[in-house]
Amino acid sequence: xxxxxxVNGFGTIGRRVALAVTLQKDMRLxxxxxRTPDYSALYAQSKGINLYTPTLKDxxxxxxxxxxxxxxxEDLLNKVDVVVDSTPEGQGAKNKQSYxxxxxxxxxxxxxxxxxxxxxxxxLCNYESVKGxxxxxxxxxxxxxxxxxxxxxxxxxGVKSVRAVLVRRGADPKExxxxxxxxxxxxxPSLPSHHAIDVKTVLPWLDIKTAAVAVPTTFMHLHHVTLxxxxxxxxxxxLEVLSQSPRIMLxxxxxxxxxxxxxLVDAARMVRMRYxxxxxxxxxxxxxxxxxxxxxxxAVHQESIVVPENIDAVRAVTQSQLGLEETVxxxxxxxxxxxxxx
Amino acid sequence: xxxxxxVNGFGTIGRRVALAVTLQKDMRLxxxxxRTPDYSALYAQSKGINLYTPTLKDxxxxxxxxxxxxxxxEDLLNKVDVVVDSTPEGQGAKNKQSYxxxxxxxxxxxxxxxxxxxxxxxxLCNYESVKGxxxxxxxxxxxxxxxxxxxxxxxxxGVKSVRAVLVRRGADPKExxxxxxxxxxxxxPSLPSHHAIDVKTVLPWLDIKTAAVAVPTTFMHLHHVTLxxxxxxxxxxxLEVLSQSPRIMLxxxxxxxxxxxxxLVDAARMVRMRYxxxxxxxxxxxxxxxxxxxxxxxAVHQESIVVPENIDAVRAVTQSQLGLEETVxxxxxxxxxxxxxx
Numbered sequence: 001x002x003x004x005x006x007v008n009g010f011g012t013i014g015r016r017v018a019l020a021v022t023l024q025k026d027m028r029l030x031x032x033x034x035r036t037p038d039y040s041a042l043y044a045q046s047k048g049i050n051l052y053t054p055t056l057k058d059x060x061x062x063x064x065x066x067x068x069x070x071x072x073x074e075d076l077l078n079k080v081d082v083v084v085d086s087t088p089e090g091q092g093a094k095n096k097q098s099y100x101x102x103x104x105x106x107x108x109x110x111x112x113x114x115x116x117x118x119x120x121x122x123x124l125c126n127y128e129s130v131k132g133x134x135x136x137x138x139x140x141x142x143x144x145x146x147x148x149x150x151x152x153x154x155x156x157x158g159v160k161s162v163r164a165v166l167v168r169r170g171a172d173p174k175e176x177x178x179x180x181x182x183x184x185x186x187x188x189p190s191l192p193s194h195h196a197i198d199v200k201t202v203l204p205w206l207d208i209k210t211a212a213v214a215v216p217t218t219f220m221h222l223h224h225v226t227l228x229x230x231x232x233x234x235x236x237x238x239l240e241v242l243s244q245s246p247r248i249m250l251x252x253x254x255x256x257x258x259x260x261x262x263x264l265v266d267a268a269r270m271v272r273m274r275y276x277x278x279x280x281x282x283x284x285x286x287x288x289x290x291x292x293x294x295x296x297x298x299a300v301h302q303e304s305i306v307v308p309e310n311i312d313a314v315r316a317v318t319q320s321q322l323g324l325e326e327t328v329x330x331x332x333x334x335x336x337x338x339x340x341x342x
Numbered sequence: 343x344x345x346x347x348x349v350n351g352f353g354t355i356g357r358r359v360a361l362a363v364t365l366q367k368d369m370r371l372x373x374x375x376x377r378t379p380d381y382s383a384l385y386a387q388s389k390g391i392n393l394y395t396p397t398l399k400d401x402x403x404x405x406x407x408x409x410x411x412x413x414x415x416e417d418l419l420n421k422v423d424v425v426v427d428s429t430p431e432g433q434g435a436k437n438k439q440s441y442x443x444x445x446x447x448x449x450x451x452x453x454x455x456x457x458x459x460x461x462x463x464x465x466l467c468n469y470e471s472v473k474g475x476x477x478x479x480x481x482x483x484x485x486x487x488x489x490x491x492x493x494x495x496x497x498x499x500g501v502k503s504v505r506a507v508l509v510r511r512g513a514d515p516k517e518x519x520x521x522x523x524x525x526x527x528x529x530x531p532s533l534p535s536h537h538a539i540d541v542k543t544v545l546p547w548l549d550i551k552t553a554a555v556a557v558p559t560t561f562m563h564l565h566h567v568t569l570x571x572x573x574x575x576x577x578x579x580x581l582e583v584l585s586q587s588p589r590i591m592l593x594x595x596x597x598x599x600x601x602x603x604x605x606l607v608d609a610a611r612m613v614r615m616r617y618x619x620x621x622x623x624x625x626x627x628x629x630x631x632x633x634x635x636x637x638x639x640x641a642v643h644q645e646s647i648v649v650p651e652n653i654d655a656v657r658a659v660t661q662s663q664l665g666l667e668e669t670v671x672x673x674x675x676x677x678x679x680x681x682x683x684x
Contacts, residue, residue, distance in 0.1 A: 042598060275616075342388035
C-alpha cells in the first residue's frame, strides 16, 4: 500500500520532510502547502512538487508571480491519508481541527504542545508502542538528539538519570531577524529547560534535568550529557554500543581534526546536500566513562535531525507493516544516513 | 591534448579547483598536495584523488592514520603540465622556485602579490591578451566580482570610474579562530583598500577607489558599487547587459523574497553542493541608473567565485585552442553556472 502524504508548511523542516517522502517506496507526496511565493516556492515548482495554499486568497500572490497552485489546504487534505504539519510553532494546534474534519492522520512537530497528538514520538524509543495512533508529535530537534542517545544506551545498560547542558544555536542560517548576535542567553534562566519535560513525554519514568543557553551561531546545537547507567560499564562497551546504534555517528576529533560544529558542517558540505546531518553526532574523544557515569559531547543538526523520525511517524500512524528495525533501515538508507560522512 | 594538472593546497579554493579540474574534458587531475591528514584528506581519499605531501616527512602523519600518499610535491611537479597553487596567502611565492625548477606552468591565487606571476588574471577582462603567459595570478574573490561587473559593462558602455564599498565576511564558515565576532572592522582604515589596487593589476587605466569593512558573517561578501559609464544609459539597457553577461546572476528580491546573503545561501543549499555560488549575484531591484551613473548591490561567494577563473587560467597558461567564449561556455556548463538558481 502506498500512503498518500501531504506536507503543510514548506520551511526548514517541511521542505526536508517533503523531499524525504518522495524517496520512500511506500509513500507518495501529493503536495505541500505554502503561504508565500518566495524562493522555496520557486524551488518546489522546479522540483515538480504540487503547491497548495492555506486559502484561496493566498493563491493570488502565487498567480501574480506565475507560480502554479494546485488548490487549497482543504483540497490537499481530501487527497491524502496523512498530513505532516510543519507550520510555525503553535500553528499546528490551530490546524488540527481541519485535519480532524478531513479525517486524515496527523504528524506534528515538537514546536506544538504535547496534547496536540495522541503521543509524542521518537523512533528508537517508542515506534512499536505508539503504532496505530491517529496522531503523533515528533519531538523537537534537541529532544530527538537526547532521546536517540538515551534509548540506545538504555537498551543495553539501562539509564537511571540524565543531566544535560544544551548550547543551542541562536537561529537557523536563513533567519535574519532572530538573535542573539552577541550574548549567551539563559534559555530559560529557571531550571529545568523544557527539553527535560519534553524527553519525559516519551520516557515518563526518567530522572532527567536539562539546562540550556542560546549562543550566536546558526550551524548546530551542542550538548554536554551526563548519564547514570543501571550498571557499571567500560568506555569500550559504551563506544561499542554507540557505534552500533542506528542514527548515531561517532566522529573522532583526532582522526579528522573536527573540533567544532563549524568544521563538522564544513565536512558535510562536501558530501551532503544542504549539509544535512540527520545523524546524532557523538564526539568520540569526549566520551568518558567512570563506573556507571557516562559523559560526552554530542552535536545536533537542528534542521535535519527530525526528518527520519517524521518518516517513521508517517509509518506509525498508518499502521505500516514495517517493524522498528525495518523502518529504521529503509528510512536511513533512503536518506543516506551513515556511520561516517564518507 | 589533455593538460595534466596538479593542485598544491586542498583548502577552501584548492578542493573546489581540484574537483572542477576533474570535470574538464581537456584536463586531468594528477593529484593534490596536502600538509595535514584532516577530514579534507579523508574526503580526497574517498573521491579517489591522489594525495601528495609537501615533504616526505609530512607523509608520516598520513601513514599513521592509514591515508595513502602518492609522493611529495616534487614528485607531483614531475608529472604535471600546470600547478594551481592554492596554498595559504604568501606561501605561493615561496613555492614558486620549485615550480620554476620543475618547469611547470603556474596559476596562483589572489592572496599572492602581483609580481608572483607574469600577469594578474580575470577571464572576462584579459583571457585573450594573457594567453601563453607561463604563470598567472587569479585575482581575489572580491576583485574577481568587481572585474566581472566592470568588464561586462565596459564592453558595452565603457566604464570611466568605479567607487565601491565592500562589506566583507569576517571569516569562512570553517575558520573557527578568525573574527570579528562583534565589530565592524575598517579594513583598512586608510583608503583605498587593496581591492582598487588589485583591480588595476588587470585594468591599469581605470579610475577606481574602494573602501572595505569586515563584519561578523561567514556566508558571502556584499558590495555597493557606483560606476560612471562613458555614455548615458537606461536602467533597462544596463539590466539587459547584466542579464546577458556570463557569470553574472540577477536575483530579484521581490520575486524571490531574497534580501540577504543568508537567504541567498539558504536557497543555494537546496540546489548546489557546498551551497557554492560561483556566479556574481547582482540584486536586480538595487540597480539604479541616472544618466551615466550606475549603482547596485552585488554579492560575492568568497569560497567559489574564483573557481571558473582558475580553470580558464589553466587554459590560458597552456595556450589552449579555446577562445574566450569557448572557455567560458565549457567551464560554466561543466561547473553548473547558471542565470538562476533553479
